[in-house]
Amino acid sequence: MYPSRFRYEAPHSLDEARSLLAQYGDEAKVLAGGQSLVPLLKLRFAAPELLVDINGVPGLGHHRVEAGVLRVGALCRHVDLERSSVLARHPLVASAAPLIADPIVRNRGTLVGSLCHADPQGDWASVLLALGGHVVAEGPHGRRPIPMAEFTLGPFQNALRPGEIAVEAVAPAPRGQVSGRYLKLERRVGDFATVGVAVALETDGDRVVRAGIALTGVGPHTIAATAAEQALVGRPLTAATVEEAAQLAAEASRPKGDHRGSVAYKRHVVATFVRRGLARTDLEAVA
Amino acid sequence: MSYGRAGTSEVRETRTGERRVTLTVNGERRVVEVEPRLLLAHLLREGLSLRGTHLGCDTTNCGACTVLLDGEPVKSCTMLAVQADGHEVTTVEGLGTPGELDPVQEGFSREHGLQCGFCTAGMMLTARALLDRVPDPSEEDVRWALSGNLCRCTGYQNIVKAVLWAADQERTS
Numbered sequence: 001m002y003p004s005r006f007r008y009e010a011p012h013s014l015d016e017a018r019s020l021l022a023q024y025g026d027e028a029k030v031l032a033g034g035q036s037l038v039p040l041l042k043l044r045f046a047a048p049e050l051l052v053d054i055n056g057v058p059g060l061g062h063h064r065v066e067a068g069v070l071r072v073g074a075l076c077r078h079v080d081l082e083r084s085s086v087l088a089r090h091p092l093v094a095s096a097a098p099l100i101a102d103p104i105v106r107n108r109g110t111l112v113g114s115l116c117h118a119d120p121q122g123d124w125a126s127v128l129l130a131l132g133g134h135v136v137a138e139g140p141h142g143r144r145p146i147p148m149a150e151f152t153l154g155p156f157q158n159a160l161r162p163g164e165i166a167v168e169a170v171a172p173a174p175r176g177q178v179s180g181r182y183l184k185l186e187r188r189v190g191d192f193a194t195v196g197v198a199v200a201l202e203t204d205g206d207r208v209v210r211a212g213i214a215l216t217g218v219g220p221h222t223i224a225a226t227a228a229e230q231a232l233v234g235r236p237l238t239a240a241t242v243e244e245a246a247q248l249a250a251e252a253s254r255p256k257g258d259h260r261g262s263v264a265y266k267r268h269v270v271a272t273f274v275r276r277g278l279a280r281t282d283l284e285a286v287a
Numbered sequence: 288m289s290y291g292r293a294g295t296s297e298v299r300e301t302r303t304g305e306r307r308v309t310l311t312v313n314g315e316r317r318v319v320e321v322e323p324r325l326l327l328a329h330l331l332r333e334g335l336s337l338r339g340t341h342l343g344c345d346t347t348n349c350g351a352c353t354v355l356l357d358g359e360p361v362k363s364c365t366m367l368a369v370q371a372d373g374h375e376v377t378t379v380e381g382l383g384t385p386g387e388l389d390p391v392q393e394g395f396s397r398e399h400g401l402q403c404g405f406c407t408a409g410m411m412l413t414a415r416a417l418l419d420r421v422p423d424p425s426e427e428d429v430r431w432a433l434s435g436n437l438c439r440c441t442g443y444q445n446i447v448k449a450v451l452w453a454a455d456q457e458r459t460s
């Protein structure tokens with residue numbers, strides 16, 4: 001399968017990339033890992049006039065923790081996060097990375113590209129949503145942060161304006177004791193989630209300071225399980241509060257029954273994953 | 288498209304839209320003129336006549352087309368040839384020679400790591416990258432590393448054995 005014809009540019013600076021994007025507006029597409037875009041080009045679901053390959057732009061490959069804040073550059077690959085040694089206080093990110101796609105796709109694909117792609121089945125959107133993260137966009141009018149909750153507008157639609165490029169995804173510094181992880185039910189490696197649940201938890205003693213719970217694959221888009229989060233914040237993490245959160249998250253899900261499972265089954269898995277995600281080995285009550 | 292070896296005058300005039308790309312394939316520098324939409328898999332197979340790289344699904348799912356880009360496995364059906372500019376590509380033809388097989392190739396032969404052979408080039412390149420990074424992998428490491436390469440024939444058992452054989456061979460030789 002061949003993509004239709006396009007012009008290809010591989011700028012060596014962010015300025016150059018931005019001015020190409022500004023010039024072509026809607027007719028241009030950024031090429032990052034290409035693991036979603038190239039398949040779309042081949043199927044001719046996408047046929048941009050210009051591809052701006054950012055792989056040669058310096059200063060985008062990083063991921064680092066500064067004063068507790070995690071910054072993931074636009075060229076940081078899934079595999080970099082999978083093998084990272086700086087994610088001790090970001091267990092949700094560390095646990096999600098090896099569950100994205102398959103090992104070969106992870107060598108190329110990027111977290112930021114995944115957010116931009118805005119596939120309702122994408123795993124990273126749930127992770128960033130649960131963390132209360134944001135995307136940093138750079139465009140003709142400078143830099144602006146876009147909260148993850150506002151970044152995805154719909155299936156395959158993001159909040160970037162024509163001419164803007166996403167340079168970084170950012171997760172804020174967690175407070176207190178950090179736990180949580182990403183749980184994903186998939187039929188085989190490389191499959192999208194039948195059910196995915198992202199749990200980010202910050203506690204002070206046994207009291208919950210912040211809870212983030214987001215759901216993948218069980219609705220028309222990534223779902224923030226806000227009621228479940230609110231049921232936890234300010235309260236101790238006990239079997240009862242965990243159970244309440246699990247049920248509220250299951251209620252917030254809007255799965256469709258399909259070959260991967262029935263509605264009831266998927267809801268059940270959501271509740272189970274929330275329980276497991278909240279489990280802290282140091283707190284007996286939840287075990 | 289036109290293709291030439293570095294340092295020769297084989298490279299023809301650039302037709303509109305074609306790009307000159309310099310890459311190293313199996314240790315040899317190549318200069319090619321390609322349309323930006325040409326996929327790396329097609330450059331290798333049709334342009335450079337390296338037909339050991341197979342196209343299975345052509346939809347980024349099977350890993351049959353896997354080659355190494357600067358030592359890391361990538362799906363060559365999901366990368367543009369222009370993106371290989373300045374990079375090193377290794378295909379199965381660069382892994383070993385009939386007289387001097389790579390231990391991974393020898394492992395596949397000894398342990399019957401293939402049946403139809405369609406997935407084999409991709410499997411071996413992914414395995415090579417694993418052993419370069421993890422010389423002493425567990426069976427679980429091997430299965431995890433190969434989980435993006437699909438095989439319709441073997442049931443994987445002998446493929447895993449082949450890779451473990453190669454690892455063992457490399458450690459003891």
Ligand SMILES: Cc1cc2nc3c(=O)[nH]c(=O)nc-3n(C[C@H](O)[C@H](O)[C@H](O)COP(=O)(O)OP(=O)(O)OC[C@H]3O[C@@H](n4cnc5c(N)ncnc54)[C@H](O)[C@@H]3O)c2cc1C
Pocket residue numbers: 029030031032033034035036037038039074099100101102105108109110111112113114115116117119121122123124160164165166167190191192193347348
């Ligand atoms: C077989 C297979 C299985 C997969 N399984 C999963 C899975 O289980 N879970 C999952 O979450 N994902 C999965 N994916 C998708 C994968 O994670 C992709 O890597 C990711 O969706 C896109 O990242 P990319 O860097 O490859 O982006 P690209 O393909 O390069 O780009 C995707 C889109 O985002 C835009 N874009 C990219 N970067 C930027 C930027 N910096 N600024 C502005 N726009 C940008 C592009 O223009 C394009 O529209 C799978 C993909 C494949 C092929």
Ligand code: FES
Pocket residue numbers: 341342343344345346347348349350351352353362363364365
């Ligand atoms: S042919 Fe490239 S992944 Fe199947």
Ligand code: FES
Pocket residue numbers: 400401402403404405406407437438439440441
């Ligand atoms: S040997 Fe036939 S597909 Fe693997």
